[in-house]
Amino acid sequence: MKRLVRTPWPVVAAFILPSLLGFALFVVAPIAMAFAISLTNFSGGPRFRFVGLANYLLAFSNDKFLGALATTFIFTSWTVALQLVLGLAFALLLNDKLLGRNFFRGVIFLPNVLSSVAVSLAFMLILDPKRGPLNMVIRSLGIRAPLWLGSEKSSLATIILVTVWQSFGYYMVLFLGGLQTISRSLYEAAAIDGAGSVRRFLSITLPGLSPIMFYSITIAIIRAFQVFDQIYIMTGGQAGGGPAGSTSVLVFDIYKNGFSLFRFGYAAAESVTLLAIVLMVTLIQQRGQKKWVNYDVV
Amino acid sequence: MTSSRNGANSAFRAARAVLLVLTAFVIIMPLMVMASTAFKVDGEIYDFPMSVIPKVPTLENFSKLLDRFPLYFWNSLKLTTIIVIVQLLTATTGAYAFSKLKWRGRDLVFMLYVVSIMIPIQAIIIPQFIIVRNLGLYDTHRALILTGAFTAFGTFLIKQFFMTIPDSYVEAAHIDGAGEFSIFFRLMLPLAKPVIATQIIFSFRFFWNDFFAPLIYITNQGLKTLPLGMADFATETYTYVGPQMAASFISIIPVMVIFLSAQKYFVEGVAASGVKG
Numbered sequence: 001m002k003r004l005v006r007t008p009w010p011v012v013a014a015f016i017l018p019s020l021l022g023f024a025l026f027v028v029a030p031i032a033m034a035f036a037i038s039l040t041n042f043s044g045g046p047r048f049r050f051v052g053l054a055n056y057l058l059a060f061s062n063d064k065f066l067g068a069l070a071t072t073f074i075f076t077s078w079t080v081a082l083q084l085v086l087g088l089a090f091a092l093l094l095n096d097k098l099l100g101r102n103f104f105r106g107v108i109f110l111p112n113v114l115s116s117v118a119v120s121l122a123f124m125l126i127l128d129p130k131r132g133p134l135n136m137v138i139r140s141l142g143i144r145a146p147l148w149l150g151s152e153k154s155s156l157a158t159i160i161l162v163t164v165w166q167s168f169g170y171y172m173v174l175f176l177g178g179l180q181t182i183s184r185s186l187y188e189a190a191a192i193d194g195a196g197s198v199r200r201f202l203s204i205t206l207p208g209l210s211p212i213m214f215y216s217i218t219i220a221i222i223r224a225f226q227v228f229d230q231i232y233i234m235t236g237g238q239a240g241g242g243p244a245g246s247t248s249v250l251v252f253d254i255y256k257n258g259f260s261l262f263r264f265g266y267a268a269a270e271s272v273t274l275l276a277i278v279l280m281v282t283l284i285q286q287r288g289q290k291k292w293v294n295y296d297v298v
Numbered sequence: 299m300t301s302s303r304n305g306a307n308s309a310f311r312a313a314r315a316v317l318l319v320l321t322a323f324v325i326i327m328p329l330m331v332m333a334s335t336a337f338k339v340d341g342e343i344y345d346f347p348m349s350v351i352p353k354v355p356t357l358e359n360f361s362k363l364l365d366r367f368p369l370y371f372w373n374s375l376k377l378t379t380i381i382v383i384v385q386l387l388t389a390t391t392g393a394y395a396f397s398k399l400k401w402r403g404r405d406l407v408f409m410l411y412v413v414s415i416m417i418p419i420q421a422i423i424i425p426q427f428i429i430v431r432n433l434g435l436y437d438t439h440r441a442l443i444l445t446g447a448f449t450a451f452g453t454f455l456i457k458q459f460f461m462t463i464p465d466s467y468v469e470a471a472h473i474d475g476a477g478e479f480s481i482f483f484r485l486m487l488p489l490a491k492p493v494i495a496t497q498i499i500f501s502f503r504f505f506w507n508d509f510f511a512p513l514i515y516i517t518n519q520g521l522k523t524l525p526l527g528m529a530d531f532a533t534e535t536y537t538y539v540g541p542q543m544a545a546s547f548i549s550i551i552p553v554m555v556i557f558l559s560a561q562k563y564f565v566e567g568v569a570a571s572g573v574k575g
Contacts, residue, residue: 007399011478015399019392020407022448026426027414033425044428090321093314100318106561107322113557113564114329115507117525118546121532122332125539131344133331140346165325170568177569218416226418229509229525237533251420258424259514267424274421282416 034275038268048265055269065270067245068253075160075249076224082164083220084213087171092205094172095179105176109169116166120233123162124149149234152246159230159247167223171216178212179205210293218285222278226251250274329550335543336360343539359540360548367545369520370527374549377439377523378505381446385501386494389452394482396453397460398468408457411450419510427514441515446505452497455570459493460486496567499560503553524549 038055042048059065094105111119126134127148135145148158182204190200206213231247232240238260241248248256250270258267330350335343336359338352395401396408426445427436435441463486471481487494509525516522528549531542557564 005400007401007478009401012395012399012401015391015395015478015482016401016407019388019411019448019453022388022444023411023414023450025429026445026448027417027422027450028410029429030422030425031417033428034422037425037428093318098311098314104318104322106558107325109561109564110554110557111325113503113553114550115509115525115528115546115553117507117509117528118332118549119328121528121542121546122328124532125335125343125543126328126331128344133344133346133348136346136348165328173565173568222416222418226420228420232509232513233529233532237529251418254420254424258427264424264428271421271424274418278416278418278421282413 031275034268034271037265038272040265042264042268043262044264051265055266056273058266059269059273064245064248065253068248068250071156071246071248072225072250075156075227076221078157078160079163079167079224079227080217080220082160083168083171084216086164086168087216088175088209090168090172091175091179095176105172109173111166112170114166116229117233119166120162120230123158124234127158150243152243155235155242155246159227159234159242162230162234163224163227171220174212174216174219175209178209182208211289214285214289214293218281221281225249225274225278228252228255332543332546332550335540336547337544338540340540359544362538362541363545363548366519366522367524367527367548370522370524371548373439373521374506374524377442378502380443381505382498382501384443384447385449385452386497388447389449389456389497390487390490390494391482392453393456393460394478394486396457398465398481398486399478411453415450415454423510423514430515435515437516437518437521439516439521442511445511445515446508449501452501455497455567456490456493458570459490463489492563492566493570495560496563496570499556499563500567502556503564506549506553 039050039052040048041051041054090104090108094101094108126132129135129145129147129150132148135148138145146154149155186204186208187200190204195203227249228251231242231249231252232238232255235242235247238256241252241256251274254267254270254274257263257270331348334348334350334352337355337357338349339354339356339358342349342353392411396404430436430441430445435444467485468481471485476484507525508523509529512523512526513529516526524545528542528545531538531545
């Protein structure tokens with residue numbers, strides 16, 4: 001029997017207000033304010049005025065902003081692709097019963113739980129172009145060692161590698177969970193019908209994983225937009241963004257304009273752009289899920 | 299045919315074993331470098347080939363941290379503990395309101411919570427900073443506690459669990475004369491122990507490692523957290539590699555210990571986040 005009576009409002013308030021207050025004050029209000037501030041030349045002081053779309057026009061004709069968008073796009077494409085491919089590959093390898101399975105799963109997931117500041121500092125030592133252990137090994141093999149973080153050609157690639165190192169295990173765990181939902185009997189039936197392992201992978205495993213695949217792609221994209229710690233720590237701190245701005249992604253540009261240059265209005269316009277991109281990705285996920293995801297297999 | 303199949307199989311197994319061992323090496327090596335450098339004297343850090351076990355082990359790097367890092371460590375521990383507790387309170391009460399109470403607008407508010415999971419903090423940090431500053435909380439620990447108090451993901455996670463507890467339990471308790479508060483504390487919370495453990499671990503890991511919010515809200519040396527203190531190393535002109543690795547090593551130990559002793563909750567939390575996909 002369903003309880004049709006509404007709960008008295010003081011009781012509802014007592015339960016919902018602790019979280020709703022935080023949500024309203026520190027999430028909803030800032031979203032609304034971001035739009036408002038982006039239409040002003042606010043810089044933190046008491047004197048500011050309405051400037052219309054000037055901040056947006058300025059941003060979209062500014063090489064730094066457009067460059068940051070491009071860098072974000074490159075960073076996102078590579079990290080999403082590498083994390084999903086590696087995550088899926090290791091989920092498949094570690095789904096079978098084999099010696100040390102739990103050890104390998106644990107090790108691969110481990111970097112996820114660690115401080116990205118600590119991880120970044122360790123990689124700065126390892127990747128030191130002159131004296132770092134990795135380049136020492138590379139040089140001892142007679143190969144010309146890359147400058148890693150020290151060159152505008154390789155700095156972004158280096159950040160991508162460190163980020164993938166730290167988080168592909170997360171996607172492995174997601175995919176391992178997805179593999180559990182695929183019924184064993186499907187594989188047995190396919191084996192009886194004479195389907196080879198490639199065929200089984202393409203016709204059973206991949207469609208069976210499509211819901212989790214779609215979720216993983218969305219999460220990976222959203223997380224890629226947020227990369228900040230590695231860039232701040234490894235490529236020059238507050239004034240940084242890498243050699244020749246090569247690692248200045250959108251969120252870093254927002255931080256720099258907002259908190260080093262105090263161009264709040266301009267940074268808010270960049271924030272609204274970021275919000276719009278995130279909203280678009282989420283909408284595509286919602287729509288696409290119905291179209292491409294296969295729920296029949298599982 | 300069977301013999302060639304067996305041959306291919308054992309070749310695959312061997313290749314798989316090599317690949318897994320190599321991957322484990324690539325993941326463990328940077329952490330080994332961090333740990334061993336923490337105990338090395340300056341002159342040994344860049345030795346080639348690099349020694350895994352320091353030839354002259356020293357605690358000098360740790361003693362160089364003594365002036366500031368005990369305070370950073372304490373700040374991190376204090377803040378993380380408070381935020382974890384506050385988050386648990388807001389997430390469980392919110393989850394109860396969304397799963398077991400009937401009120402107008404409930405599903406709409408819940409949908410807004412879920413959508414907000416996707417919003418990157420950097421997209422709202424400028425106005426959030428202005429709000430915090432106008433509340434007079436800039437450069438205080440309260441700024442971090444209040445902005446960290448709400449968790450859309452935690453509320454979602456616990457709500458999903460509460461939904462699996464049959465309404466008939468709650469109704470039976472109502473008939474016995476129990477109020478919502480005693481149902482929440484005596485019935486729901488004890489049943490939700492596993493998901494509460496997952497939530498605590500996830501939020502501990504997040505706030506222990508969090509760098510962005512402290513970077514925005516804290517400037518006072520005495521209020522800095524561990525990640526913020528470590529970041530100072532990266533921006534100083536001279537690089538103190540030894541102390542830097544010692545601080546990094548200290549900062550990853552608590553999370554490592556929790557991970558090794560409660561791995562299953564981490565995995566469950568990740569898997570639970572995927573279920574909704």
